[in-house]
Amino acid sequence: MRARVAEGMGLASAAKANVVDILATGNPQGDDLGYSLGYGLGPTATTNIQSVLIDPATGVITVTTTAAAGGAGRTLRITPHSPIGTALPDGTDPFQPPADAVAWRCMAAAASEGAFTGATAGTLPARFAPSECR
Numbered sequence: 001m002r003a004r005v006a007e008g009m010g011l012a013s014a015a016k017a018n019v020v021d022i023l024a025t026g027n028p029q030g031d032d033l034g035y036s037l038g039y040g041l042g043p044t045a046t047t048n049i050q051s052v053l054i055d056p057a058t059g060v061i062t063v064t065t066t067a068a069a070g071g072a073g074r075t076l077r078i079t080p081h082s083p084i085g086t087a088l089p090d091g092t093d094p095f096q097p098p099a100d101a102v103a104w105r106c107m108a109a110a111a112s113e114g115a116f117t118g119a120t121a122g123t124l125p126a127r128f129a130p131s132e133c134r
Helices: 003-026
Strands: 047-055 061-065 076-082 103-107
Touching: 003 047, 003 061, 003 076
Parallel strands: none
Antiparallel strands: 047 061, 061 076, 076 103
């Protein structure tokens, strides 16, 4: 089951790269697509992963599984901060890129936010999640 969920983490790497690219430019036009600009609807659904979506305003990535990978509609949430403890600027408004590198926190159900204040856990049971998401 964990190997099936890990497929979603692999697919999420393209979403992470997209968020970092938008963060580096600062969205000078204030495009409403924010951090999802250029990403579209993400990768095509697979047997294990229903979707990988980017929140335009926050850059939070949501990986949604199928029944084959821990339950239909269960989620992992991957939250970016720059630096840890500081949420990214609103991606739908023009902003200045932060000077710090982006750090990521993946969270399955009941995972602790740690220093990622305001991060929200997903709904995938921790027993199915990769270790970095528990």
